Every structure is written in C-alpha cells, then in structure tokens.
Amino acid sequence: MGIFSKTCEYAIRSVFFIAHRTAGQTGRVGIKEIAVGIDSPEPFLAKILQDLSRRGIVQSTKGPNGGFYLDSASLERPLSDIVAAVDGNDIFYGCGLGLKQCSEVNPCPLHNEFKDIRNKIHIMLHETKIGEFNDELMNGMLSLKK
Amino acid sequence: MGIFSKTCEYAIRSVFFIAHRTAGQTGRVGIKEIAVGIDSPEPFLAKILQDLSRRGIVQSTKGPNGGFYLDSASLERPLSDIVAAVDGNDIFYGCGLGLKQCSEVNPCPLHNEFKDIRNKIHIMLHETKIGEFNDELMNGMLSLKK
C-alpha cells in the first residue's frame, strides 16, 4: 500500500495524461489511449473517469471524436482536489495512528510529527496544478507508466 | 485510508501500549487489556500480535501470569521496523503515483516531491523508538485510543 489508493493513483496519472494530450488544442482523448498511456486496466479506469467527470474534475463528450479533455479552469485545479475526491481527506487531517479524531488536547504519540508530514503533503498537492507538467510529459522527460 | 493499513495502526498502538505497561518491571500484559487500552477488536489484535511475536518485535509467554512484554532490545527498536514488517517498505521507497519502480531516470511528475516526503517519514519512523513515550503514556499526556 502506498500513500494513495490504487484508484487515486490511476486518477492522478490519467488526469495528467489527459492534460498533456489535449492541452492547447480542442482535442479529445479516448479511454483506450489513456489506459495504454498510463498502463492501467481499461474498464476500471473507465469507472474512475466516469466519477471524475460527474464531479467536474475532467470533461467528456460521447460519440465520434468524443473522449475526455480538460477545460482551462480544470487545468488550473490543484491535485489536492483529485485526492480529496477519490480518497477523502483523511490523509490531510486524519490521525496517522488511526485515532478517531486527531486533536491537540488528546494527541497520539506521533501527533506533532504527523501534523508536519500531513501539512507538507497537503501544501505540495495544493500547490501542484494539473496542467503543470504538460511540457515535460510531451517531450518525454516525465513518465506516467511502467 | 490513512498512511498505514488498519493492521499497522493497531500494531504500532499495541506496541506502544505494551511498552508503557511493562517497562522497567518484569510484568506481562494480556491481550484483553491491550485491546481495551487501544480500542481495537480483540481477536484481530491477537492475530497481529501473534505475527509481531513470531518476528521477534514483541515477546510473549503463555499460561498464568503470561502475556506480552518487551525486552530491553525491543524497547530500543525504531518504529520503522514495525511498519516494514506489517506494511512493507513501499511507503519508504515506492513511487507515490504507483509506477512499478521509482527511479531517477524515468521519474513520475511528483518524483522529487515524493522523495522528500518519503524521506521525512522514513527518518521520523527510524528516529522514533518504541519505548520513547512511556513516561507520557503513563501519566496520561498521550493517548492510544478514541
């Protein structure tokens, strides 16, 4: 188990993929190409993108020349929006040792340490925008598969 | 989902509990008291402690006055040993976006950020010793339940 659920990993990678494949142009990209591009099981990814689409995190149209894309507002969104939508915000606010409620008045032994780490994760994901890596993804300096 | 699996959360909390309940004295503490003390399902915790016992992370004896305890070597162990035993070391070395292999030559978009965060988690868990919070746990300044 990593930091995020498998679902969330696929979600982030697919959104990065859609971003760099449709940025600028009025293009769309199909589920098949996305699944290959991020090395994920296609039907599972379809479910995930359905959900992201319902939530307005990605855009889509059906039919010929249809597919997924991102409008300019979506490209500016922080990654934390995706993580919160898919995994909830336990990773931002929950107790690292699983106490029902992280609190200053009844802290677990690692409270201060976790608070610091959670904040770093939160800030990092909040400061990173979906469209931020388009150039490096297009020229192959960054990878979303393997 | 938090940073650790439920199993791992229970494991860490129970080890802290055993540490502060048996430190110094030659005492033992039973599964029942531990389960109440950390608010976990007793039979599930029994399985977890069985595993930690087999791995030598906690000590135990059967029979009357039996129970779990920690020898002085165990009290000095870092928390990272527990996490590695239970959840593996994906959290220390794995790619945050789920690429099969985190690498400098084929990095994911968040590679540098994740590397930094993973290192902080690793260092924190490595520098924290199991017996470190015994005093605060005994006088109630820190909590392992609720």
Next chain:
DNA sequence: ATAATAAAAGACTATTTTATCTTTTATTAT
C-alpha cells in the same frame, strides 16, 4: 499429576477495494 490460564494456530466470515462485462445513452458523420 491436574486444573486453570493465556497465547498460538487454524479455519472461517465479512467488508472493501480492485477489476470486468454488458447494456444504454448521447453525439456525429453519412
């Protein structure tokens, strides 16, 4: 020796997460 105690071991159940397959709906080109 025997009975009582408490963890170890093993078999089993439930829930959640991950993944697949089929049918329906919307869009476009002809």
Next chain:
DNA sequence: ATAATAAAAGATAAAATAGTCTTTTATTAT
C-alpha cells in the same frame, strides 16, 4: 433517418484487507 462511435450506467466477479470463532499448545499454581 441511419449507422457508427464512444462514454455512462449497471450488474457482477475476483482479490485483498479486516475481523471472528474454535481448537491446540505451553506454562504455572495447586
């Protein structure tokens, strides 16, 4: 209008994680 295309929706299936229950083994006190 019709056929082709591609996502949405819905119904299942498989695997992993979380949790329970019963029997066995080791230890101790009597």
